[in-house]
Structure formats: structure tokens, C-alpha cells
Amino acid sequence: MDTDAPDLTGAATWRDPGWREPAVAWAHERLAASGRTPVGRPEQVHVRAWSTAIRIPTDDGAVWLESVGAGSAQEPPLAVALGRWVPGRVPVPLGADAGRRLLLLPDGGTTLRASGRGGAVEAWEALLADSARLQVEVAEHAGEMVALGVPDARPERLPGLVAGLLADDDALLAGSPDGIDPALRERLRGSLAQLAELCRALAAGPVPASLQHDDLHDGNVFVAGDGHRFFDWGDASVSHPFLALLVPLRVAAAALGLPPGSPALLRLRDAYLRPWRAFAEAPALHELTGLALRIAPLERALTWHRILRGVLPEERAGWQASVPGWLAESGAPGPLDVVPGT
Template sequence: MTSPTSETSETTSLWSSAEWLSDAANWLDEQLTAAGIKRVGEVTQPRLKPWGTVLRADTERGAVWLKAPAPETVFEVPLYRLLASVVPQWVLDPIGVDVDRGWVLLPDGGPTLRERLGEPAGWSEALVSVLPQYGQLQLDLMPHAGDLLAAGVTDMRAAVMPARLDEALELTGRYAAGSGSEIAKEHHAWVSGQRAEFAARCADLPDRASLDHNDLHTNNVLGDPAGTVKFYDWGDSVLAHPFSSMLVALGSLARWLEVDPDDDLVRRPRDAYLEVFGNPADLLAELDLACWIGKVARALVWDRALRREPGEFAGAPLETLASLRMNSWLGAA
């Protein structure tokens, strides 16, 4: 067993201990044996971070990956089991799941969309095919909101978002006060003054709810966009209005391509996604509103991810909240 050097923390100390590594490797082997798969290589630990660790092993059928998320995102383990049951065509099928230990063993899914395509020039066309598949996944999951909550997915539906804004302001208030930055304090004060407006807009958002990946970009999509792809890395996901997923999916595309959200390179995949739900022209305002409200969920997801090691991204939750000043996030045709 080999392991890399990593930041010191309670979780990383546990995950790098000989006892934990031995137990995890034994469990990995047990799951492979039960599935009729033979391991042919050493178990290694290529990733060790405060928010999770990953073990890797080569088998006669290719590489396998054991993922152990930190407590803040351990819901990803039972979530994989649910997704494999409801939307198996769009997710990796776990070889083994141990909810009590917080471990999931996954097959290798091949290169990511970003690795497959290389330069961003082809990403827009690929997402024209990929995003409708993601939209169908969300549609199929809509009847399973209760199951998603039972798996541990955080509730970020419109009805609870005013209270979520208060949570976000509490944590960003501590950051602003301790940062010594007048800009941070001004940002926090401005968002604090938007509570009533935010609550009113939440009440205006149509009542749809599904799984929001919350970090959907080309590095979290596996497979050939000409066929059926797989979506993975669900540790940031929440239960929210489905359209809020486009906050990252289309926002990151616009940034990578250095174009405006109204550019055809963003509009085409946007409309392809919306067509799964209805007439895109009728849904643009709902998309904008869902993404605007989704910034609060995104801020809280940032905090969840950074809680064990804020580092250089410590200001990301407040920066995300401050972007509420952009009233129209993705634009309209």
C-alpha cells in the first residue's frame, strides 16, 4: 500500500493510518471477490484530502476506485446506490457500497469529457448532447425527492431558501468580520439587506425539485458525448430546482470560452437542456431565477467543501453571495 503526503487533519490522519488502509484494502478485495473480479495490481492511495480520500487498484477488468468522503459529504455513498437504482444508465454502477463505513467502490469510467475533447473549443457542441441527458436524469428523479432527502442530500428547495440565506449570512458574516476587508464587509452588508427581496423571489420560483449536481462541468462527465454519458462526483449535490444546475454548467462554459451568457455557444446547450422540460422560450425566466436563487445553495456548498481546509478559497462563499447583485445570471434569448 502506498500513500501520498497530504495536509494534516483528523480525517487524513485516519485515512493514512496503516490500520485504516488495511481495512479498506480488505473490503475492496471482498467486494471484488463477490463480483467475480480479480485484482491484479497493488492498492494505492492517489488522493488524500481533508474532504475525502480515494484508493485505486487494477483488476482484470480495468481500474477500480474506492471513495471515502468526509462526514460532510458522506451522503454521496447511499446516493450512489439510489442513483444506480433509479437512473442506472447515467451513473457508474457501484461494485460495492458500505453505508456504515462511508465507502463506495466504483469501476473506472474512462476519460472525462474535458480529457476527451482537450481544448474548450468543442465543449459547447458536446454539451448540446450531454445536457439533455442530464435533464432527463433530473426528470426521472423528480418523484424521488423523499428518497434523496433520506439518503442525506441537503434540502435547497425554494421554500427553505430564505432560511438558507440566513445560514449563509451567518457564516459569511464571521468571515467578513475576521478578514479585515472593507469590501468583504460591504458585500456582506449588501446581501443582508436583500433578505426580503430574496424571500419574495423564492416564492415566485415554480415548484420543481430534483437533484442539482451543483458542480456540473466537463470534468465531471464521463464518456463519449455522441452516446450515453455518465455523470459522477456527486459530493456537492443538493435537492433544489433542477434548473439551478445550469449555474455551474453554463456559467463555467461561458467563462472557459470567454463569451457572454447570451452567446450562441452558451444558448445552444442551454436550449437543448430546457427542451427536456418544455419550450425553451417559455422557461428562460424560470432558469434565470433558479440560478439566481441557486447562488445561495452554491455558497453553502462552498462552505461545506471548505470547512476542513478553507485555504485560498475561504472567501468563495461570500463572493458567491455577493454575485446576487447580477440580477440576470444567464441572460435570455
């Protein structure tokens, strides 16, 4: 891992007045331009090594100043673009500074998790159907998203990206107790040709590349009267859209107390796939979903690697095991696989 990468950030960055005060001043300028006036002290309610969020009360409701590390630099310009392309499905930014990785958003309301409705299968069905509709609508902009700096993880590129990660001793914590198992590393290296075949099958399928959230769950979506508003694009890439199913299926299974392969999880898969029926019939979509879920843990490992490369080394250590951890998941049963004895 390149510990000399420029512009490293961490919680120490976000709490530094030298960063915070100019960032808040920028937000006040944007608020003035939009006709809003701050009416209270900013409150920094979210601090992670790779991002922060500051709540600013105004005379027209609260707004949120967000900033991300270099590994999530795509988020501000992507959020602005999504506000143009699908304004009904995302909070529309009040301002963005791509160079400083700043984003100013209106308050989105209540997340599904905070609403207390995340314990119902129907709520997850609606979330996944709306997320698929967003992906369908923005698929035509895949090239534009890559040009904006959204990481390009389309299936044809994934084998090379995974091969590069497997060659990185530092990223894999090779030789440490939390690092990748050497046998797993060799197995993954030996299966790169098979991965390439799977990726070719996905790329050749009828479903186009689109936005892949890569961390979609009930805490990253606002519940609105007419649907959902999706946010937190720091993990996002342009990839096969069905890879986005991995995280919500895992989180839903935990929230609903469902074992792998549960019929309720198949209901969630099918709710997600209905908006894609314009591209293929259900059996073909089921097959593509199976392929995507086999590959998705590898992209999660790549995402963690990308984000952690932008984090200060002293703050990186507590999260670095996520990279080999997700690589290990690639050989484990997926959320739709029936596990004997469950």
C-alpha cells in the same frame, strides 16, 4: 463555524495508513463478492481535504475506491440509489458503506474534459441535455433522496438557510482580508425578503424539485458511446433543478472563450431546457432559468459551507474564502446576462 464538529477529515486522514488499509481491505472484500480479484497495488490518485480516490487494478478492469468527508456524506447512498433508478446515466456502484462514507465504482472511462472534445459547443449541448434527462427521471424520488441524507435545499428552505449563513461570522471570515465585505453582508441581509419572493416563484412553478449536482462540468461526466455517465455527487442537493446550470455555463464559457450573454450560451441553456418542455413552454422555462441563476450562487456558498464544516481546521483555511466569494457572486452578472462592453 463549528470547529468541534465530529469526524473531521482532511488530506492527513486519507494518507493515514490507519484509515487507508482498512478502507482498501473493505474494497477487496467487495471485489471478492463481485467475483473480481485485485492484480496490482492500489494507487491513491486523488487527495483533497474533503475526498480521496484510490485506483485498484483487477482482473476485470480497474475500479475506484472513493471516500468523502462528513459534508458529502450523501454521496455513497445517493450513488447506490441512482444506480437503481437510472443505471444508464451513472456508474453503478460495486459496493458502498454509508457509515464509513466509502464507495466502490467501476472505471467509467474517459471524462469529457480528458477526451479533448470539451472545446465544442455541441459537446456541451449533449452533456446538458443528458443531465436534464437524468434530473427529469429522478424528480419523482426527491423525497427519497432527502430521506437518504441528500441536503434539502428546495426553494422554500433556501431563504432560511441563507439567513443562517449570513449570521455566521466564522463561515464568512468576518473581519479578515478574505472575508465578506460588510456592505455586501448588509445588502444580502436586506434582500432576504426579495430572495424569499424569488424562491416562492421557483417553488410555485411547474418544474418539480430534483437532484441538483451543484458542480456539474466536463470533468465530472464520462463520455460513453450512447450518452454520458454522471458522477461526483459530493456537492449535490435536492433543490430546483435549474440551479445546476450555473457551474456548467460558467465552465463552458471559459472553455469555449465565450463572453457573458453569448448566443452560444443561450444555445446551451436551450439544450438543457428541451427535456423540461413536458412541464412548460419555452418562455416559462426561460423565466425560471433566470430566477434560478440569480439564486444559484447562494446555494454554492451553502454547499462550500457544508463541505468545509467537515474538514480539519488546519486544512480548511485555504478554501474558506469560497463561502464569502460565492455570496459576492450573487450580485454579479450571470453567465446569460449581457455585460456592456463585452
